[in-house]
Amino acid sequence: MPELHSVVCVKVVPKPEEVRVDEQTHSLVRAQVRSEINPPDMNAMEMALGLKDRYGGTVSILSMGPPLFEPYLRAALAMGADHIYLLSDPAFAGADTLATTYTLSLGVRKIGAVDLVFCGEESSDGATGQVPAGLAEWLDLPQLSLLTHIDLNLQERLAHGRRELKGGYEIVRATLPCVVSVKTAANEPRFIDYAIKDWAFGEGRITVWGHEALGAELALIGLAGSPTRVTGLAEAQTRHRRREFIDGDPQHIAHRLAQLLRDNN
Amino acid sequence: MVASAYTPQDEDKAIWVYLEHDADQLEDVSKELLGKGRQMADELGWKLAGLLIGHQVEPLVEQAFSYRVDQVWMVEHVLLKDFSIEGFTQAAYQALLQAKPSVFLLGATPNARDLAGRLAVRLRTGLNADCTDLRMVAENGVLVSEVSGFGGGVLALIQMAEHRPQMATVRPGVFPLPEPVAGFVGECITVGVNLQPGDIHTQILERQVGEGMDLSRAEVLVAGGRGVEGDFAMLFELARLLKGEVGATRPPVDEGHIERERQVGQTGVVCSPKIAICCGISGAFHFVVGIEKADMVIAINTDPQAPIFDYADYCIVGDVHQVLPALIAELRRSMEVVHA
Amino acid sequence: MSDQILELDEATWERMLQLTHGAVAECFQCGVCTAACPWGEVRQEPLSVRTLIRRAQLGIGHDNHTLWLCTSCAQCAAYCPRGVDINQVMRALRLLAWERRQVEKGLPAVLWSLYWNDNPWQQPPSQRMAWANDLNLPKFDPQVHEVLLYIGCTSSYDRRAQQVARALVRLLRGAGVSFGVLGEAEPCCGESALSLGHLYYFRDLAREALQVFAEHGVHKLIAISPHCWYAFTQAYPALDEKVAFEAMHYTQYLHELVQAGRLAFRAGGTRSVTFQDPCYLGRLSGEYHAPRQVLKAIPGTNLVEMEAHGVDALCCGGGGGRMWLETPAGERFSDLRIPQAQHAGAEVLVTACPFCLICLEDSAKTARAATLKVIDLAEYACLALEEAPSSE
Numbered sequence: 002m003p004e005l006h007s008v009v010c011v012k013v014v015p016k017p018e019e020v021r022v023d024e025q026t027h028s029l030v031r032a033q034v035r036s037e038i039n040p041p042d043m044n045a046m047e048m049a050l051g052l053k054d055r056y057g058g059t060v061s062i063l064s065m066g067p068p069l070f071e072p073y074l075r076a077a078l079a080m081g082a083d084h085i086y087l088l089s090d091p092a093f094a095g096a097d098t099l100a101t102t103y104t105l106s107l108g109v110r111k112i113g114a115v116d117l118v119f120c121g122e123e124s125s126d127g128a129t130g131q132v133p134a135g136l137a138e139w140l141d142l143p144q145l146s147l148l149t150h151i152d153l154n155l156q157e158r159l160a161h162g163r164r165e166l167k168g169g170y171e172i173v174r175a176t177l178p179c180v181v182s183v184k185t186a187a188n189e190p191r192f193i194d195y196a197i198k199d200w201a202f203g204e205g206r207i208t209v210w211g212h213e214a215l216g217a218e219l220a221l222i223g224l225a226g227s228p229t230r231v232t233g234l235a236e237a238q239t240r241h242r243r244r245e246f247i248d249g250d251p252q253h254i255a256h257r258l259a260q261l262l263r264d265n266n
Numbered sequence: 267m268v269a270s271a272y273t274p275q276d277e278d279k280a281i282w283v284y285l286e287h288d289a290d291q292l293e294d295v296s297k298e299l300l301g302k303g304r305q306m307a308d309e310l311g312w313k314l315a316g317l318l319i320g321h322q323v324e325p326l327v328e329q330a331f332s333y334r335v336d337q338v339w340m341v342e343h344v345l346l347k348d349f350s351i352e353g354f355t356q357a358a359y360q361a362l363l364q365a366k367p368s369v370f371l372l373g374a375t376p377n378a379r380d381l382a383g384r385l386a387v388r389l390r391t392g393l394n395a396d397c398t399d400l401r402m403v404a405e406n407g408v409l410v411s412e413v414s415g416f417g418g419g420v421l422a423l424i425q426m427a428e429h430r431p432q433m434a435t436v437r438p439g440v441f442p443l444p445e446p447v448a449g450f451v452g453e454c455i456t457v458g459v460n461l462q463p464g465d466i467h468t469q470i471l472e473r474q475v476g477e478g479m480d481l482s483r484a485e486v487l488v489a490g491g492r493g494v495e496g497d498f499a500m501l502f503e504l505a506r507l508l509k510g511e512v513g514a515t516r517p518p519v520d521e522g523h524i525e526r527e528r529q530v531g532q533t534g535v536v537c538s539p540k541i542a543i544c545c546g547i548s549g550a551f552h553f554v555v556g557i558e559k560a561d562m563v564i565a566i567n568t569d570p571q572a573p574i575f576d577y578a579d580y581c582i583v584g585d586v587h588q589v590l591p592a593l594i595a596e597l598r599r600s601m602e603v604v605h606a
Numbered sequence: 607m608s609d610q611i612l613e614l615d616e617a618t619w620e621r622m623l624q625l626t627h628g629a630v631a632e633c634f635q636c637g638v639c640t641a642a643c644p645w646g647e648v649r650q651e652p653l654s655v656r657t658l659i660r661r662a663q664l665g666i667g668h669d670n671h672t673l674w675l676c677t678s679c680a681q682c683a684a685y686c687p688r689g690v691d692i693n694q695v696m697r698a699l700r701l702l703a704w705e706r707r708q709v710e711k712g713l714p715a716v717l718w719s720l721y722w723n724d725n726p727w728q729q730p731p732s733q734r735m736a737w738a739n740d741l742n743l744p745k746f747d748p749q750v751h752e753v754l755l756y757i758g759c760t761s762s763y764d765r766r767a768q769q770v771a772r773a774l775v776r777l778l779r780g781a782g783v784s785f786g787v788l789g790e791a792e793p794c795c796g797e798s799a800l801s802l803g804h805l806y807y808f809r810d811l812a813r814e815a816l817q818v819f820a821e822h823g824v825h826k827l828i829a830i831s832p833h834c835w836y837a838f839t840q841a842y843p844a845l846d847e848k849v850a851f852e853a854m855h856y857t858q859y860l861h862e863l864v865q866a867g868r869l870a871f872r873a874g875g876t877r878s879v880t881f882q883d884p885c886y887l888g889r890l891s892g893e894y895h896a897p898r899q900v901l902k903a904i905p906g907t908n909l910v911e912m913e914a915h916g917v918d919a920l921c922c923g924g925g926g927g928r929m930w931l932e933t934p935a936g937e938r939f940s941d942l943r944i945p946q947a948q949h950a951g952a953e954v955l956v957t958a959c960p961f962c963l964i965c966l967e968d969s970a971k972t973a974r975a976a977t978l979k980v981i982d983l984a985e986y987a988c989l990a991l992e993e994a995p996s997s998e
Contacts, residue, residue, distance in 0.1 A: 035722075035731055076721070099386065099390070133383070134381075135383045144380060167288075169474040173468060189711060220267055228268075230426065235421050242563060243580065244575060244576065244578065246580075246583065255595065262508060266541060571765045
């Protein structure tokens with residue numbers, strides 16, 4: 002039986018609390034903003050690595066972004082993955098979900114021999130949560146979404162997962178290969194493995210593909226391939242709160258609160 | 267630029283809403299979208315239609331009409347009895363190709379998000395996800411979506427000029443739940459779908475629906491943090507008296523005092539209650555995101571410097587173990603008076 | 607008793623020998639450590655340090671949870687007849703746990719926080735100086751400033767501990783000290799990684815921090831937390847890393863200022879004060895004298911000692927990475943310290959470590975100890991400053 006091979010889609014995002022919007026140009030101020038790996042993608046990495054622990058095989062990291070992603074992707078590689086594939090090309094810039102999932106799907110196809118494609122549930126910047134489904138559609142693969150746990154039956158080429166929803170849960174199953182989206186905070190991402198750290202930040206393999214290497218149709222990538230347009234951008238105004246302090250003993254406070262609750266409920 | 271499966275020139279001036287359903291009931295989020303859709307359609311003089319996919323779902327057509335849809339497009343097939351992403355995507359795709367509506371709205375629920383994501387790619391159209399507001403531009407029939415990013419720190423307006431349908435997903439509770447009306451009857455149109463068992467590669471093996479608690483819908487939220495020290499019984503009692511729900515921050519969940527479904531915040535549930543009562547919660551950034559939209563926030567904490575007070579309307583520096591019992595007693599007292 | 611055959615793991619034993627520089631071999635299993643450990647005072651079952659070391663000697667596994675209870679207070683090591691560096695043994699065991707991915711929940715997140723945020727508290731890096739927005743603190747300049755004030759992550763981000771930093775700033779200005787800060791460039795000392803046992807990551811953090819200090823020309827550094835100070839004065843050199851600056855704990859520096867006549871305190875009311883020796887200042891570093899001298903220099907201070915003070919001081923429970931793990935109510939060492947302070951006749955319990963401050967204040971609140979005030983030495987001294995300092 003061939004080795005299990007999982008691909009994990011990883012995005013590097015600006016740290017949410019650091020983001021500022023330029024009022025003039027209505028675009029994000031990207032300079033000097035610290036970045037991190039999108040936290041749900043860390044959960045996706047952990048789920049894929051958990052399967053590698055149990056079933057063996059390899060884990061490849063796939064990312065679409067500029068070269069500055071590299072040190073972040075190497076940190077993910079150091080968690081225990083085997084290879085980084087970075088889809089990097091100025092032509093990919095400005096992509097919305099349609100163009101992004103198309104580009105990623107070409108990456109997955111080019112990597113080849115993939116049993117599972119893992120994605121974090123959503124990303125902390127765009128937070129559309131549409132990449133897993135869109136990617137599954139381009140790849141014409143079944144999908145299991147919002148999983149907190151996964152098991153494989155490699156003989157029968159099946160994946161079983163648990164999703165938690167509506168206060169309850171579902172046990173779901175799909176044939177392999179399939180796309181899996183991982184619920185945010187579903188697991189605790191392991192820290193960097195120091196046994197491979199030097200390798201990950203040194204000789205660790207990173208393959209970079211541009212649009213030509215992928216055979217991408219120009220009409221489907223980047224800004225050109227994006228039906229949606231951002232027409233306005235602003236920092237959200239935090240709601241103004243009263244900040245009125247209520248003093249006194251618990252009885253007095255209770256009386257006042259009861260009043261407020263009555264008036265407002 | 268890639269062209270969508272149909273263009274603005276071909277479109278039917280209609281707003282479609284995906285009618286998600288479970289256990290013979292339309293999901294609340296679908297009703298909310300019907301309410302908003304009706305308002306937007308009326309502004310433009312457009313049709314409002316619902317897309318209903320399933321097996322033996324005729325009773326739901328009636329329900330849909332009570333939310334004043336002009337049409338229900340129903341895709342009926344035995345293989346659509348349970349939700350499957352392949353079956354439902356194919357069904358929706360065929361219906362949309364046939365009807366070509368300008369706008370297609372879905373709730374941002376676990377299954378509908380997947381459906382929207384696959385459908386948007388299949389149709390080669392755009393998708394505005396998790397919108398916090400929607401409006402139609404009367405002059406050109408363009409849907410403008412407001413979305414938030416970066417944990418709510420940034421708001422963006424997004425639209426698509428050349429691609430159809432204009433798709434958007436909206437979280438439950440963003441729009442108000444409309445009241446159903448009697449006596450409204452629209453048109454029901456049945457659409458066929460080509461579907462074979464071999465088309466479906468996913469299966470639900472086991473399903474356990476929770477007690478239906480949905481924090482995101484709660485009108486009153488009583489949330490407890492570290493300062494409650496695991497004593498959630500009194501929060502449940504307060505919530506019961508106020509007809510609300512109990513939520514929590516991460517620490518009590520991690521310690522096993524309360525279930526994870528009740529975790530409020532960036533990695534939990536985002537709520538928009540009328541009243542949020544924060545008990546023994548310090549007010550870290552990732553929690554506050556979960557109650558920001560509350561109409562009124564009351565915070566109780568022993569630490570006068572607790573950050574939560576910056577996000578509260580009414581601030582009490584005190585011990586929840588003293589304030590809550592007093593409040594519960596006070597509420598019980600006033601309820602007795604009412605019932606006397 | 608089942609006939610269980612335990613596999614002795616020679617490789618693990620060799621590794622433990624190497625990591626502890628032979629210390630783990632010196633234990634002859636007398637059990638004094640277990641008797642000394644404060645966990646025996648808050649739980650039915652004491653923390654059997656002896657068993658942990660024995661199992662390490664045999665190279666067999668141990669109960670993972672117990673390993674993470676250790677607060678690295680070194681009370682055990684203080685009484686050990688062979689002088690075994692038990693903290694080092696614990697850290698080595700924790701390193702093995704990291705390599706086997708058998709650590710307590712929540713701990714990988716602490717290391718990732720160090721990695722992405724340069725602090726163990728999951729706080730935004732850009733907010734590191736928010737506590738000092740109104741203080742106009744100058745950026746450190748080696749040509750101009752006598753010392754670098756090193757705030758540390760806890761005093762930068764924890765609301766209570768920030769007040770200690772503010773008090774210290776007032777004291778330094780009151781003494782006319784010319785000082786600067788590194789601002790957002792201030793590196794984390796990495797002590798949390800050390801305490802949690804990830805010795806390799808700690809080494810990386812130490813190297814990064816030393817590089818930042820070198821780039822800024824730091825020659826003399828004053829630390830607020832004894833944990834940071836311990837890292838600079840003992841843990842970094844133990845890694846064979848060259849530390850090119852003199853590092854003092856702020857209590858030592860205040861003592862220096864008092865002796866040089868640069869800091870004077872005005873008379874106030876008399877109060878009975880007792881001092882909580884932080885483990886990393888006292889037992890682990892031998893500094894018991896300086897903080898007491900500063901207290902004695904403050905008029906009206908009637909210094910009383912708790913029965914367990916100095917080398918016998920009871921740990922607050924915050925060291926050894928415990929600040930990132932939940933200790934159930936009823937098992938907190940600091941809960942025991944409050945009645946000890948009251949028993950000594952103290953109205954004020956003074957400490958000089960942010961962890962001690964947070965833990966002891968929490969316990970005082972839990973105990974509803976209305977008559978005992980918990981305060982940091984810098985804050986206590988600030989109350990007695992001669993006059994308001996001029997701002998720079």
